[in-house]
Amino acid sequence: MRPIKKLLWVSDGHACSTESAQEFERFSWLGHFIAKEKPDTIVFGGDFWDNPSLNTHKGSTLLPSAGKEAPGAAAKHDILKDWNAGRDAMMKILGVFKADNERHRKAGHRERIYDPDAYYLEGNHEEFWTRARIKHPSIGSLVSNEAAIEFLNGVGIQWVPAREKLLLGGVAFQHIHPDGRGQPIVLNSLLPELLMSNVSGHTHGYGEREKIRADGKVQRAIVGGCWKSPERLGTKDRPGLLLMEDVFQGEFHHKFIPQHVVAREYRSITWGLAAA
Ligand SMILES: [Fe+2]
Numbered sequence: 001m002r003p004i005k006k007l008l009w010v011s012d013g014h015a016c017s018t019e020s021a022q023e024f025e026r027f028s029w030l031g032h033f034i035a036k037e038k039p040d041t042i043v044f045g046g047d048f049w050d051n052p053s054l055n056t057h058k059g060s061t062l063l064p065s066a067g068k069e070a071p072g073a074a075a076k077h078d079i080l081k082d083w084n085a086g087r088d089a090m091m092k093i094l095g096v097f098k099a100d101n102e103r104h105r106k107a108g109h110r111e112r113i114y115d116p117d118a119y120y121l122e123g124n125h126e127e128f129w130t131r132a133r134i135k136h137p138s139i140g141s142l143v144s145n146e147a148a149i150e151f152l153n154g155v156g157i158q159w160v161p162a163r164e165k166l167l168l169g170g171v172a173f174q175h176i177h178p179d180g181r182g183q184p185i186v187l188n189s190l191l192p193e194l195l196m197s198n199v200s201g202h203t204h205g206y207g208e209r210e211k212i213r214a215d216g217k218v219q220r221a222i223v224g225g226c227w228k229s230p231e232r233l234g235t236k237d238r239p240g241l242l243l244m245e246d247v248f249q250g251e252f253h254h255k256f257i258p259q260h261v262v263a264r265e266y267r268s269i270t271w272g273l274a275a276a
C-alpha cells in the first residue's frame with residue numbers, strides 16, 4: 001500500500017435554495033482550489049444538502065419525529081428545490097475541473113485529465129430523505145438517497161452510507177463517529193474510543209487531538225470544519241478545508257485552510273463567471 005499523497009476533506013456545505021448567488025460562489029472557489037491543488041483523493045464529509053424542508057429543528061412535520069422549534073420555518077422551503085440546491089452545489093464544484101478535462105480530452109492531452117478518487121459520506125441531513133419515507137413513502141419518488149447515489153456515481157463520486165466508516169490510509173472518515181447510542185463521540189474521546197486516526201464533520205467547528213503510540217506513530221482525531229455560507233455562520237462554525245498529505249498507517253501532515261483565504265485567492269475569478 002502506497003501513501004495517499006494529497007487528500008482533501010471538505011464537509012458540511014449546507015447548500016440551500018434560499019441562498020444568494022453570491023453565497024453560492026463558495027462552491028466555485030472550492031472547485032478552483034481543487035483544480036489547482038489536484039488532490040488525488042477527495043472526501044466530501046456530508047451535509048452538502050441542507051434539506052431545510054425536512055428538518056424537524058425547523059418545524060418540519062414530514063419526518064417521524066415532531067418539529068421542535070421555529071414552527072413554520074421548514075414550510076418556507078420546497079423538497080425539490082432543496083434537492084436541486086445540493087446537486088447544483090456539487091456541479092459547481094466539479095464543473096471547474098470537468099470543463100478543464102473536456103478541453104484536455106478534445107486537445108488529445110489525456111495525460112492532463114484530472115480524475116481523483118472521490119467519496120461522499122452520507123450526513124444526517126441526507127438521512128432526512130430515508131427518515132421522511134418512513135412516514136410518507138411517496139416522498140421516495142421525489143428525493144431519496146438512491147437518487148443521490150445515482151447522481152454522484154454519474155459524476156465519479158462514491159457514496160458511503162452514514163453508518164459506515166470510510167477507511168483510507170489508516171484513517172477513519174465519517175460524518176459523525178457515533179457512540180453506542182448513535183450520538184457523536186466528543187473530540188476528547190475520539191482517539192480513546194476509535195483507537196485510530198480519524199476525521200469527522202457535523203459540528204461545523206474545528207479541533208484536533210493527537211496521541212503518540214508506543215511504536216512512535218502519531219495518531220490524530222480531527223473535527224474538520226465546514227463549508228457553509230460565509231453569511232450564515234454560527235459563533236462556533238469554522239469554515240475551511242482540511243488538506244492532508246502523505247496519509248499512511250494513520251499518520252499524515254496537514255493544514256486547515258480557512259474559507260476566507262480560499263475566497264481571497266479565487267473570488268475574483270469566480271465573480272467574473274457569476275456575472276457572465
Ligand atoms: Fe452539518
Ligand SMILES: [Fe+2]
Binds near residue numbers: 047123125175202
Ligand atoms: Fe451533520
